[in-house]
Amino acid sequence: MMMNLSSGHCLSPLGLEGGWIPNGGLDASTQIDSEHTPKHARLHGPSAWIPSPDDPEPQLTVTFEMAYVTGVVIQSGPESVGSWVDSFRFRFDPGLEIEDIVIEGDWKPGKVYRLLFVKHYRIDLMRINPRSRSIFSLRLEILGCRTDCFFDLGLSSGHLPDDSIKIYREGNITSEAPDSVRMLPVHLFPSDGLSSGGSDDDLAVRIDFNTTTLVKDIIVQTSGDSNLKKFSLQYDNHSEIVFDISDCNLRLCKMAIDNPLAVTSVTISNLEWTPSSSNFFRFELLGCITVDCITPYCIDNCNLTMLGSEDAKEIAESRTALMPARSICELNIPKREEMFITFILLGFNCDEQNADDGELEIREPEKRNLFPLGSSVPPVFVSASPTVFFRILTGISTAHPAVTVAYGYTGFNT
Secondary structure: OOOOOOOOOOEEEOOOOOOOOOOEEEEEEEOOOOOOOHHOOOOOOOOOOOOOOOOOOOOOEEEEEEEEEEEEEEOOOOOOOOOOOOEEEEEEEOOOOOEEEEOOOOOOOOOOEEEEEEEEEEEEEEEEEEEEEOOOOOEEEEEEEEEEOEOOOOOOOOOEEEEEEEEHHHOEEEOOOOOHHOOOOOOOOOOOEOOOOOOOOEEEEEEEEEEEEEEHHHHHEEEOOEEEEEEEEOOOOOOOEEEEOOOOOOOEEEEEEEEEEEEEEEEEEEEEOOOOOOOOOEEEEEEEEOOOOOEEEEEEOOOHHHHHHHHHHHHHHHHHEEEOOOOEEEEEEEOHHHHHHHEEEEEOOOOOOOOOOOOEEEOOOOOEEEEEOOOOOOEEEOOOOOOOOEEEOOOOOOOEEEEEEEEEEEOOOO
């Protein structure tokens, strides 16, 4: 099935193959033995999940952090023979169900299939019902991106243009193809990538974004024999973070950045390798675009009459901002004693927008207010506290082209 999302984003692995979804996130209706349990249902793993032959409706349940799910990658077990699965039924909480996805053609043991949904689903749990006329085994990966600003930044999807990827050796830019560093889709097994030129090779890859971008994670893709041991992520010209991945012996290794970076470019360099005949790697960066979308409409002598229709309209017209898809806007509002914080929030509500596609958060010390974008964002919000953290996260596909977020201080006795 083809996915009806022209952007091509959110096709990254959510973590079955890489282990980011822990064993506790996998459950099944039955298992044939202790060597073929739900935790073995990981793409390219050494075993697979096999339900009991007596199970009338085998079901695998996967729980993960809230994500936009766009598809799955499925694979039989490594020792499978004979017939396999006729179709799959995918069920999403709460009670959401889509039609069966039927695998057509001759099945071969070990072959990998990628199934893309016609839309994305904002979920944290998926139930999978394989249908087969005989015993079967299953390994899989779930595709998508976590909702909390963990979108792919364009390497694997191709949305980051070639001229934003620069490869250097010995300090000199090379003519090597930018495609050599782009992470491949997980249903493809990488046989090459950006390779080391030897122990003395001073290799570096610079990624230039066209706007300030929040970088939160890095996924490194190799052939799976731990040939890349260590590398540095440089930013702001001089600062760097060193990542040691020598303990990761999988094709996919994900590293979290403890303090996410708001940058316009990053450089991967200082690579250290294990001696190997296949020293190469590919990678993807996860994060989102950062946007300045919030300004004060009043600092001193504020009062609620300024939020009347005419004043609010004038404020809104002078402070519109673009919130593109896959972006974040956040700010800690400075505290002022004996003051409420008032907000004007316009331009988010639209019947044509998907209510799942992003959210607005206003967090106070005693309360967390969440409003889905496209549905219930109030035009005016008055806090119950002088301390507020404000954040907007847009979703996978919907831009909000003319929004107003303005705040002011209102005295208790106003």
